[in-house]
Amino acid sequence: xxxxxxxxxxxxxxxxxxxxxxxxxxxxxxxxxxxxxxxxxxxxxxxxxxxxxxxxxxxxxxxxxxxxxxxxxxxxxxxxxxxxxxxxxxxxxxxxxxxxxxxxxxxxxxxxxxxxxxxxxxxxxxxxxxxxxxxxxxxxxxxxxxxxxxxxxxxxxxxxxxxxxxxxxxxxxxxxxxxxxxxxxxxxxxxxxxxxxxxxxxxxxxxxxxxxxxxxxxxxxxxxxxxxxxxxxxxxxxxxxxxxxxxxxxxxxxxxxxxxxxxxxxxxxxxxxxxxxxxxxxxxxxxxxxxxxxxxxxxxxxxxxxxxxxxxxxxxxxxxxxxxxxxxxxxxxxxxxxxxxxxxxxxxxxxxxxxxxxxxxxxxxxxxxxxxxxxxxxxxxxxxxxxxxxxxxxxxxxxxxxxxxxxxxxxxxxxxxxxxxxxxxxxxxxxxxxxxxxxxxxxxxxxxxxxxxxxxxxxxxxxxxxxxxxxxxxxxxxxxxxxxxxxxxxxxxxxxxxxxxxxxxxxxxxxxxxxxxxxxxxxxxxxxxxxxxxxxxxxxxxxxxxxxxxxxxxxxxxxxxxxxxxxxxxxxxxxxxxxxxxxxxxxxxxxxxxxxxxxxxxxxxxxxxxxxxxxxxxxxxxxxxxxxxxxxxxxxxxxxxxxxxxxxxxxxxxxxxxxxxxxxxxxxxxxxxxxxxxxxxxxxxxxxxx
Amino acid sequence: xxxxxxxxxxxxxxxxxxxxxxxxxxxxxxxxxxxxxxxxxxxxxxxxxxxxxxxxxxxxxxxxxxxxxxxxxxxxxxxxxxxxxxxxxxxxxxxxxxxxxxxxxxxxxxxxxxxxxxxxxxxxxxxxxxxxxxxxxxxxxxxxxxxxxxxxxxxxxxxxxxxxxxxxxxxxxxxxxxxxxxxxxxxxxxxxxxxxxxxxxxxxxxxxxxxxxxxxxxxxxxxxxxxxxxxxxxxxxxxxxxxx
Numbered sequence: 001x002x003x004x005x006x007x008x009x010x011x012x013x014x015x016x017x018x019x020x021x022x023x024x025x026x027x028x029x030x031x032x033x034x035x036x037x038x039x040x041x042x043x044x045x046x047x048x049x050x051x052x053x054x055x056x057x058x059x060x061x062x063x064x065x066x067x068x069x070x071x072x073x074x075x076x077x078x079x080x081x082x083x084x085x086x087x088x089x090x091x092x093x094x095x096x097x098x099x100x101x102x103x104x105x106x107x108x109x110x111x112x113x114x115x116x117x118x119x120x121x122x123x124x125x126x127x128x129x130x131x132x133x134x135x136x137x138x139x140x141x142x143x144x145x146x147x148x149x150x151x152x153x154x155x156x157x158x159x160x161x162x163x164x165x166x167x168x169x170x171x172x173x174x175x176x177x178x179x180x181x182x183x184x185x186x187x188x189x190x191x192x193x194x195x196x197x198x199x200x201x202x203x204x205x206x207x208x209x210x211x212x213x214x215x216x217x218x219x220x221x222x223x224x225x226x227x228x229x230x231x232x233x234x235x236x237x238x239x240x241x242x243x244x245x246x247x248x249x250x251x252x253x254x255x256x257x258x259x260x261x262x263x264x265x266x267x268x269x270x271x272x273x274x275x276x277x278x279x280x281x282x283x284x285x286x287x288x289x290x291x292x293x294x295x296x297x298x299x300x301x302x303x304x305x306x307x308x309x310x311x312x313x314x315x316x317x318x319x320x321x322x323x324x325x326x327x328x329x330x331x332x333x334x335x336x337x338x339x340x341x342x343x344x345x346x347x348x349x350x351x352x353x354x355x356x357x358x359x360x361x362x363x364x365x366x367x368x369x370x371x372x373x374x375x376x377x378x379x380x381x382x383x384x385x386x387x388x389x390x391x392x393x394x395x396x397x398x399x400x401x402x403x404x405x406x407x408x409x410x411x412x413x414x415x416x417x418x419x420x421x422x423x424x425x426x427x428x429x430x431x432x433x434x435x436x437x438x439x440x441x442x443x444x445x446x447x448x449x450x451x452x453x454x455x456x457x458x459x460x461x462x463x464x465x466x467x468x469x470x471x472x473x474x475x476x477x478x479x480x481x482x483x484x485x486x487x488x489x490x491x492x493x494x495x496x497x498x499x500x501x502x503x504x505x506x507x508x509x510x511x512x513x514x515x516x517x518x519x520x521x522x523x524x525x526x527x528x529x530x531x532x533x534x535x536x537x538x539x540x541x542x543x544x545x546x547x548x549x550x551x552x553x554x555x556x557x558x559x560x561x562x563x564x565x566x567x568x569x570x571x572x573x574x575x576x577x578x579x580x581x582x583x584x585x586x587x588x589x590x591x592x593x594x595x596x597x598x599x600x601x602x603x604x605x606x607x608x609x610x611x612x613x614x615x616x617x618x619x620x621x622x623x624x625x626x627x628x629x630x631x632x633x634x635x636x637x638x639x640x641x642x643x644x645x646x647x648x649x650x651x652x653x654x655x656x657x658x659x660x661x662x663x664x665x666x667x668x669x670x671x672x673x674x675x676x677x678x679x680x681x682x683x684x685x686x687x688x689x690x
Numbered sequence: 691x692x693x694x695x696x697x698x699x700x701x702x703x704x705x706x707x708x709x710x711x712x713x714x715x716x717x718x719x720x721x722x723x724x725x726x727x728x729x730x731x732x733x734x735x736x737x738x739x740x741x742x743x744x745x746x747x748x749x750x751x752x753x754x755x756x757x758x759x760x761x762x763x764x765x766x767x768x769x770x771x772x773x774x775x776x777x778x779x780x781x782x783x784x785x786x787x788x789x790x791x792x793x794x795x796x797x798x799x800x801x802x803x804x805x806x807x808x809x810x811x812x813x814x815x816x817x818x819x820x821x822x823x824x825x826x827x828x829x830x831x832x833x834x835x836x837x838x839x840x841x842x843x844x845x846x847x848x849x850x851x852x853x854x855x856x857x858x859x860x861x862x863x864x865x866x867x868x869x870x871x872x873x874x875x876x877x878x879x880x881x882x883x884x885x886x887x888x889x890x891x892x893x894x895x896x897x898x899x900x901x902x903x904x905x906x907x908x909x910x911x912x913x914x915x916x917x918x919x920x921x922x923x924x925x926x927x928x929x930x931x932x933x934x
Binding site: 503504507511512513518519 | 740741742761762763765766767770771772774778779780781782783787788790791792794795796798799806839842843845846
């Protein structure tokens with residue numbers, strides 16, 4: 001770090017005055033970060049759910065405040081009260097009731113992806129209500145007045161931000177340590193089941209936590225709204241999102257004092273670099289990425305987590321993987337059907353379909369990594385970006401089919417790097433580390449001179465074996481064949497020793513180690529394989545775009561791809577097809593009816609709503625589709641038998657239970673739930689039992 | 691002939707001394723019991739032996755070589771296998787695949803030429819769960835899932851086997867079968883360290899018994915000696931009169 005400071009030193013002397021300036025500038029921002037991070041920590045510690053949508057709630061708060069204050073010209077204090085004290089708690093309450101309550105005891109991938117879906121969904125909602133292309137400015141409280149300290153103006157607005165943050169810090173301390181609610185909250189943190197038995201109303205505590213978290217997020221959003229020059233929705237979400245992650249990570253998601261320290265470090269580092277350092281040229285964007293860098297570094301420095309024991313929640317039986325024979329039939333039909341569909345589409349829609357398949361190839365990289373080995377990664381599109389850059393820079397137009405492997409080879413070292421982190425981190429922390437990595441890759445790595453260098457790179461489509469791939473139709477055909485080959489390879493691998501080993505690793509790392517599985521070696525291998533598949537996908541995307549740039553590989557878009565993959569079914573290659581083509585129907589409709597605003601909204605909101613399906617259907621939509629559809633196919637008597645057996649099992653269970661209890665009505669899940677509610681069993685216990 | 695020696699192992703969790711200078715040993719062909727009240731540190735000791743928990747002090751040696759620097763998978767490859775008190779079967783794999791994974795691993799690290807699939811089927815037969823081969827482990831009742839773990843542990847052909855409450859969840863008949871199986875395996879040269887709460891079962895199958903209380907080994911001896919030991923009765927049986 002010192003080396004970075006020395007290398008970028010701008011040569012301005014450090015004076016007492018400048019240091020005071022630094023604090024004056026940094027502390028209010030630190031306060032706002034602290035507010036956002038505190039909301040995160042309170043919710044995480046009391047409910048076990050890490051809320052990716054925290055920043056989006058802040059964004060909604062900021063936009064609503066703008067709407068009331070600026071567009072509708074309401075008095076400031078009314079706008080603040082409505083936004084922060086009415087809208088935000090209500091939103092938290094609704095979210096807890098409708099969604100978050102059902103996440104208790106779910107596995108980490110489901111928990112994370114539902115809040116990621118909420119993040120994308122809320123951004124979509126905001127996009128629909130407030131046109132993202134219109135600039136909006138929020139005035140500061142009390143204008144630009146303030147008082148001067150050491151030559152810089154501390155505006156009233158920033159003073160208020162600082163004072164509010166400090167008051168809330170003190171207030172929360174009081175709440176958590178000196179009130180019944182707070183003590184109940186901390187009890188729930190320590191042991192939810194036990195707290196329930198001791199009479200702590202865990203559902204109510206969880207609701208209070210969400211309302212509080214939401215309020216803090218909205219407050220942070222309102223306070224920081226005027227600080228962001230670009231009032232675009234994505235950036236507004238991120239202004240508080242990643243800093244809050246980084247600060248909370250320093251406090252290991254638990255300690256509030258360390259979280260505040262994290263917020264202060266982060267805000268100070270930014271101001272310090274503004275005042276004393278100069279990152280020119282290729283590194284110009286580094287100061288803006290301090291939050292991601294700090295998040296990554298903090299996660300690296302966390303003590304290695306204990307080997308993961310299986311938790312009851314992850315012991316749920318999963319869908320059996322497709323047999324190689326069925327997969328071969330399915331993939332062969334894909335090779336036949338997709339080009340035919342492509343031929344019937346208009347040029348624009350054909351292009352959408354081709355891109356969808358490229359993305360599906362990238363999504364395929366998650367099947368072994370997350371689907372089998374259980375390693376959370378939010379960076380598939382980042383690997384694809386690295387692959388695309390490598391191919392565009394060195395393989396573009398080379399014409400030789402083997403050049404396509406450049407992307408895979410280039411992405412492999414990045415995969416290896418992340419795997420070394422995966423050995424130390426798990427679940428949420430690994431997800432956050434890969435998220436930070438995705439941002440860093442997009443914003444800094446891909447802009448380097450050896451990558452995209454901030455431009456688009458000409459990447460003509462080649463002629464392979466005398467066939468021109470310039471037309472979308474030809475390219476689509478090649479792409480679907482490549483997808484089918486990679487997918488088939490994965491299906492075969494799943495039924496090989498190595499595939500079984502990965503699943504064993506996911507189900508119980510501790511047990512996997514005690515039968516002699518080398519966790520390090522296995523993780524390195526699966527991360528590298530995954531990165532190579534994504535890199536290969538990146539090469540194909542680069543050729544698809546013909547003029548790719550770093551902007552095609554946004555971190556948030558990658559998050560969306562992972563989400564769609566989870567919705568589809570992350571352990572199955574069919575899930576990757578689902579993930580790729582998820583947006584296609586909306587895109588095609590939008591292409592046909594460009595004026596229907598609802599469709600435009602749907603395009604951005606759909607991923608969020610799809611995420612809600614994960615709660616009901618954690619194995620993925622393709623499993624449900626398959627169970628319903630396969631029995632209709634000729635030659636799938638096994639599927640028919642399976643469906644029949646499933647129905648019979650359900651019927652049997654209800655009948656036996658009813659008979660044993662001497663009941664005259666079938667004992668359905670709903671009835672059981674009603675009885676349990678009447679008996680006062682908490683919903684968590686019921687959820688756990690399922 | 692293999693010999694596992696636990697030498698003055700202590701494990702401290704914050705202010706709690708979970709294991710306190712515990713020493714015991716297990717050699718090929720012996721079934722050694724490890725009993726003690728809940729929270730006595732039995733599972734923690736298992737975790738130390740298998741490398742999942744680093745001891746605060748003390749050492750674990752196998753055949754005279756320290757396991758100190760060995761990772762869990764390396765210890766497995768040296769011949770230490772275990773089952774878990776709280777089930778750790780690979781839930782989404784079938785019972786057969788649970789065992790197969792282990793058999794394949796052994797083949798991999800030994801560079802042995804043998805048929806992992808046939809070995810797997812043999813072990814499933816031996817443990818008596820061949821009829822459950824195709825059931826996902828997560829769908830099995832506790833007792834059966836424990837047998838899957840036992841089969842999985844056997845599949846790496848261990849020289850020392852650590853069993854953490856193998857009989858819980860089994861009915862009387864199954865427990866008897868388990869006892870016969872352990873005796874048979876010991877007869878073939880396997881060393882077994884058995885944590886168990888079912889006293890008749892322990893007294894029946896064990897050659898020697900170690901009693902752990904508050905992390906300390908408070909008594910060692912044959913089943914008869916242990917049953918007659920007043921200190922054991924006070925610490926272990928006396929608190930909760932539950933005559934075997």
